[in-house]
Amino acid sequence: AQRVTQPEKLLSVFKGAPVELKCNYSYSGSPELFWYVQYSRQRLQLLLRHISRESIKGFTADLNKGETSFHLKKPFAQEEDSAMYYCALSGSGAQKLVFGQGTRLTINP
Amino acid sequence: EAGVAQSPRYKIIEKRQSVAFWCNPISGHATLYWYQQILGQGPKLLIQFQNNGVVDDSQLPKDRFSAERLKGVDSTLKIQPAKLEDSAVYLCASSPTITTDTQYFGPGTRLTVL
Numbered sequence A: 001a002q003r004v005t006q007p008e009k010l011l012s013v014f015k016g017a018p019v020e021l022k023c024n025y026s027y028s029g030s031p032e033l034f035w036y037v038q039y040s041r042q043r044l045q046l047l048l049r050h051i052s053r054e055s056i057k058g059f060t061a062d063l064n065k066g067e068t069s070f071h072l073k074k075p076f077a078q079e080e081d082s083a084m085y086y087c088a089l090s091g092s093g094a095q096k097l098v099f100g101q102g103t104r105l106t107i108n109p
Numbered sequence B: 001e002a003g004v005a006q007s008p009r010y011k012i013i014e015k016r017q018s019v020a021f022w023c024n025p026i027s028g029h030a031t032l033y034w035y036q037q038i039l040g041q042g043p044k045l046l047i048q049f050q051n052n053g054v055v056d057d058s059q060l061p062k063d064r065f066s067a068e069r070l071k072g073v074d075s076t077l078k079i080q081p082a083k084l085e086d087s088a089v090y091l092c093a094s095s096p097t098i099t100t101d102t103q104y105f106g107p108g109t110r111l112t113v114l
Helices: none
Strands: A001-005 A011-014 A019-021 A024-026 A029-040 A045-049 A072-074 A083-091 A096-099 A104-108 B005-007 B010-013 B019-024 B031-037 B044-050 B055-056 B065-068 B075-079 B086-096 B111-112
Touching: A001 A083, A001 A096, A011 A019, A011 B044, A019 A104, A029 B044, B005 B086, B010 B019, B019 B111, B031 B075, B044 B065, B044 B075, B075 B086
Parallel strands: A011 A104, B010 B111
Antiparallel strands: A001 A024, A019 A072, A029 A045, A029 A083, A083 A096, A083 A104, B005 B019, B019 B075, B031 B044, B031 B086, B044 B055, B065 B075, B086 B111
C-alpha cells in the first residue's frame, strides 16, 4: 500500500533561518515524489518533483530511497514561504497521487 | 491559459439531501481527478477519468457517490444522500495526459452537511 507521512502538522521558523519539512513514504515499487504547496487563498499547486532535481523558490528535495524520505529544504526562509505544504507519492505510470496530511509552515518576521 | 474551474464554491445542505459539483478542466487535458479533502487531512483521490473512461474509482463510496465525464470534458460529482462525514472540500484536478505528472487543481467546493 502507498502511504505518505508528514510528522509535523505545524512548523514555525524565523525569517532567514533554515527550513526542513519532513516527508516519509511507504511504497514497494519505484515511487515518484512531489511537493505541492497551497498559499493563503490560492489553489493547490506543484512546487517540485524529485525527477526534475530542480530548485524552485529556493526549495530543494532529495529522494532518499534507503530512508524512504523526501524532505523539503530551504537554507534561508522568507515570509512569503508561509503556506500549507503537502508531500505526495505516485506509483510509476499510475499517476494516482497519495498525499500526506500536510504541514503548515509559518515564517515569523 | 484558463485554470480548472469548479462550481459552486460553497454549499450547505442537510444530511440525506443530494448535492452535485461541477468541474471544467483545462482545455485539452485528457485526465481529470476528483479528490476529497477533509479538514486537517491531505486530499484523497475519489475517482480518476481518462477522457470519458474511469481509470480508478477504488476509493469512491459507490453507494452514495457517483461521477461522470460526458464527452470527455466537463465532469460532475454527485452525493446522494449526503452524510455528516461528507463535509469536506472537493477538489477537481486535471493533467494533459495520464502519464503527465503535474496535476492542476481547481479552487475546490467546500461542502458542509448539517
